[in-house]
Amino acid sequence: MRIEYNFAFFDEGSKREIRRATLKAVAIPGYQVPFASREMPIARGWGTGGLQLTLSLVGKEDILKVIDQGSDESVNAVNIKKLIIKTTGIKVTDETSEATIIQSRHRIPEIPLQAGQILVLQVPLPEPLRYYEPSELETKKLHAEQEYSGAWLMLFEQIMNYGTMSTGADHPAMVHDRYVMAPSPIPRFDNPKLNHSQALILLGAGREKKVYAVPPYTRVESLAFEDFSFEVESFQDKCCGLCGAKGVFLDEILDDLTGETFHQCNDTSYCLQRLNQKSAG
Amino acid sequence: MTEFELPVLSVSNFNKQFGKGCPSCKDSNEDSLKKNYCPVCGTVYACQDITFEVYAGEILGVVGESGSGKSTLMQCLYFDQEVSSGEAYISSYKDGKRDVFAESSQQKRYIRNHMMGKVYQNPLWGLRINFTSIGNIAEKLIAAGNRHVGKMEARGKELLEHVNIPIYRMKEAPKNFSGGMQQRVQIAKALSNNPPLLLLDEVTTGLDLSVQASVLDLIKTIQRELQITVIIVSHDLGVIRMLADRTMVMLDGRIIEQGLTDQILEDPQHDYTQHLVQSLL
Numbered sequence A: 001m002r003i004e005y006n007f008a009f010f011d012e013g014s015k016r017e018i019r020r021a022t023l024k025a026v027a028i029p030g031y032q033v034p035f036a037s038r039e040m041p042i043a044r045g046w047g048t049g050g051l052q053l054t055l056s057l058v059g060k061e062d063i064l065k066v067i068d069q070g071s072d073e074s075v076n077a078v079n080i081k082k083l084i085i086k087t088t089g090i091k092v093t094d095e096t097s098e099a100t101i102i103q104s105r106h107r108i109p110e111i112p113l114q115a116g117q118i119l120v121l122q123v124p125l126p127e128p129l130r131y132y133e134p135s136e137l138e139t140k141k142l143h144a145e146q147e148y149s150g151a152w153l154m155l156f157e158q159i160m161n162y163g164t165m166s167t168g169a170d171h172p173a174m175v176h177d178r179y180v181m182a183p184s185p186i187p188r189f190d191n192p193k194l195n196h197s198q199a200l201i202l203l204g205a206g207r208e209k210k211v212y213a214v215p216p217y218t219r220v221e222s223l224a225f226e227d228f229s230f231e232v233e234s235f236q237d238k239c240c241g242l243c244g245a246k247g248v249f250l251d252e253i254l255d256d257l258t259g260e261t262f263h264q265c266n267d268t269s270y271c272l273q274r275l276n277q278k279s280a281g
Numbered sequence B: 001m002t003e004f005e006l007p008v009l010s011v012s013n014f015n016k017q018f019g020k021g022c023p024s025c026k027d028s029n030e031d032s033l034k035k036n037y038c039p040v041c042g043t044v045y046a047c048q049d050i051t052f053e054v055y056a057g058e059i060l061g062v063v064g065e066s067g068s069g070k071s072t073l074m075q076c077l078y079f080d081q082e083v084s085s086g087e088a089y090i091s092s093y094k095d096g097k098r099d100v101f102a103e104s105s106q107q108k109r110y111i112r113n114h115m116m117g118k119v120y121q122n123p124l125w126g127l128r129i130n131f132t133s134i135g136n137i138a139e140k141l142i143a144a145g146n147r148h149v150g151k152m153e154a155r156g157k158e159l160l161e162h163v164n165i166p167i168y169r170m171k172e173a174p175k176n177f178s179g180g181m182q183q184r185v186q187i188a189k190a191l192s193n194n195p196p197l198l199l200l201d202e203v204t205t206g207l208d209l210s211v212q213a214s215v216l217d218l219i220k221t222i223q224r225e226l227q228i229t230v231i232i233v234s235h236d237l238g239v240i241r242m243l244a245d246r247t248m249v250m251l252d253g254r255i256i257e258q259g260l261t262d263q264i265l266e267d268p269q270h271d272y273t274q275h276l277v278q279s280l281l
């Protein structure tokens, strides 16, 4: 049996509604805009927020890249790609520079994004104040009044408990000097890439039914104290064991045979591209 | 000292009602009400025509039974609730020239964070029970704009010491503490910004008698050392007698008697006050 879908799965009305929410998000950088999250053929919590944004935006000329924690080949990334290909027939790529839309979970690619590209980040928990304040009504008020003590307090607590702002991922950031946002669980390493990004960055949370945005060339500042500055993960002098890259986000990998650890680019397509260039040169 | 002394806080014609009122109770004349509510429409007149002043360095006691309006008064003073009508002026805010009840919620938050401290009857209302004790104190400092971890930690330690909580327990959550200790953390938090005005709402209710005495002692000591202005609310005239220079007696939403505490104890005018004083003996 073959089911006929509209282009990009959704009917035009649904796409328009998501795009309207997206436009509002772009107009108010960092502000969480509610939208009517739709049922998807993949489970919520598996990137339905990002997927809905991508489907609402995609046109026939677009070239899509999908990554999951830096990998183009993970099951999740492949499934999302399959669904989009099946319902749109558009071209997909692994190369960051070639893509017009990049949907990602937990990473911003190593290759700097360019003007005209759109990065769609999948967001599990869009509310940076949620742990501090469980009520949505209250967090809305806090955002309205630009009252972000809660976000600072969470960082203070980390410093008290661990001696550093060891948030790991999802370190809160102030957008355009107005709204504090959760940048999704990207490593701190990627936070600076949000600042004055040439590409449009959209963040979608399917379960929580929110979309927010960092328009191109917007100031995004990671929260930090006067005596505890924001710091990205440091890999010291480590480099990628495959391509030799330094100054990129590295995964530590344990070699089962030798018992030794080595490092490898988390962004697999970046690494592969470097390897290909090497063998070509 | 020829300078004319402004009251730290001056409240005039303050009213708080729950419900819209009806023709029978609209003018809120006492005859149409049963205790503090209208038997026709059910509207509760929690605070009616409350006018008083508090001067620098004094302790004003407010005594009354539950339903007298004393806690509602405290909630409105701390902006936990909106007032129905009336005005309030704080000498340290805009030279005491602006009605703080009429300010925006953002301004109210500013006043609360910079010029007031409050200790609630239930530590759950005044503390984040799962956060560290020092974090609880820092929350108030952060809210007042502090962004220096080292300074906040030093201030927090100083305050914990002041309220007799051992420094080595500063990273423990108040949920691990006894009721008396939780109230001490609340007091430390309320004092963190050196507020000109401290509000204490039934702070010893629910504590064992011996613990009550030590918390009251602490309040007395701190008030003497810091010369802070305090409003303390209690159903227990014994607590008021121990601390307050002046006392207001509230019944069914109205102030029925006010004056020097000693005077009220020696020569109570109103039947209800006489009854209260008698039961104290």
Ligand SMILES: [Zn+2]
Residues within 6 Å of the ligand: A240, A241, A242, A243, A244, A245, A264, A265, A270, A271, A272, A274
């Ligand atoms: Zn590599």
